[in-house]
Amino acid sequence: MTLIETKDLWKTYTMGQEKVHALSGVSIKIEKGEYLAIMGPSGSGKSTLMNLIGCLDTPTSGDYILNGKQVSQMNDDELANIRNREIGFVFQTFNLLPRATALHNVELPLIYNGSSSKERIDGAKAALSKVELADRMYHKPSELSGGQRQRVAMARALVNNPSLILADEPTGNLDSKTSLEIMKLLDELHRQGNTIIVVTHERDIAKHAHRVLSILDGKIDSDVEVPEGERNGVS
Numbered sequence: 001m002t003l004i005e006t007k008d009l010w011k012t013y014t015m016g017q018e019k020v021h022a023l024s025g026v027s028i029k030i031e032k033g034e035y036l037a038i039m040g041p042s043g044s045g046k047s048t049l050m051n052l053i054g055c056l057d058t059p060t061s062g063d064y065i066l067n068g069k070q071v072s073q074m075n076d077d078e079l080a081n082i083r084n085r086e087i088g089f090v091f092q093t094f095n096l097l098p099r100a101t102a103l104h105n106v107e108l109p110l111i112y113n114g115s116s117s118k119e120r121i122d123g124a125k126a127a128l129s130k131v132e133l134a135d136r137m138y139h140k141p142s143e144l145s146g147g148q149r150q151r152v153a154m155a156r157a158l159v160n161n162p163s164l165i166l167a168d169e170p171t172g173n174l175d176s177k178t179s180l181e182i183m184k185l186l187d188e189l190h191r192q193g194n195t196i197i198v199v200t201h202e203r204d205i206a207k208h209a210h211r212v213l214s215i216l217d218g219k220i221d222s223d224v225e226v227p228e229g230e231r232n233g234v235s
Contacts, residue, residue: 002065003163003195004030004053009062009072011048011218022048024218025062030197032163035190037209038199045218047168050199054087054166055079067163084112088157088165092172094149096141102128102152103137109160127155131185147178154185158194165189167198171205183208183232207232 011023023045030036040046051057052064055071058079064072071082088109089095096105106124115123128134131151141149150170157165167186171179187208190196198209206212207226214221 001032002029003032003034003067004028005063005065006052007063007065009049009052009064010060011045011052011057012060021218023052023059026215026218026220028213028220028223030195032195033190033193035187035196035208035210036198037206037212038197038215039201039203039206039212040215040221041201044215046199046215048218049215050166050168050197053164053197054089055083084109085160086163088160088162090150090153090157090165090167090170092169094141094146094153094173096149096152096156098141101138101140102133102144102155105141105152106156106159109156113160123159124155127159128152130158130189131155145178146174147181150174150178150182151185154182154189158189163195165194165196167196169200170198171200171202179205204232 006026006028009023009026010021013020013022026049038046038049052059059072062072063070066082067086069082074082103124106127107120110120110123125134125137128137131154133148133151133155136144136148144152171182174182183205186196198205200206207230209226210231211225213223
């Protein structure tokens with residue numbers, strides 16, 4: 001079943017007298033349960049595509065359908081609602097509240113959608129258990145390692161049972177050993193049925209995915225399946 005479909009997606013910025021095409025007619029389909037990596041050099045358009053897929057921005061023209069909903073023409077409030085219910089974000093910089101415990105950081109999406117106190121606490125505890133961090137739920141970010149902070153961020157992404165986990169350079173601030181641990185966790189979350197999109201410039205990270213989409217000059221340069229024997233997530 002198709003989760004994401006873009007049709008002739010354009011994003012154009014006006015800079016002085018010039019028009020800059022960050023995306024030029026991108027059409028893709030992503031099925032539920034897929035594990036996709038988006039790659040591309042700096043300025044290729046991969047971040048722009050991620051922002052559109054994550055409903056953080058709207059296209060200049062073209063269609064974007066997420067889980068059966070036409071989101072390309074939604075207003076800011078509608079987009080915020082879609083982000084909260086459909087998408088779990090994992091960022092390179094973790095984006096955690098420094099004075100809040102891990103538990104409270106993970107609760108935040110449930111606060112925004114109006115869940116009861118019991119639902120929030122139960123949901124946050126379950127999400128922290130999924131990322132093997134239940135024993136750190138009352139620690140603040142300053143009391144956690146970089147890898148543990150990213151696990152908290154991943155628990156927060158999971159807590160709403162979103163349609164999609166969107167990870168932007170999820171290992172960018174981590175050492176190689178911790179990066180591997182985080183990618184193994186993403187591999188496991190995919191095995192549990194989650195749809196995952198990882199945006200990365202690192203080929204080793206991209207090879208955890210089952211499909212790699214390369215962006216160059218605002219267009220799809222290649223779209224290839226990663227053979228099972230070449231995937232880094234295969235034990």
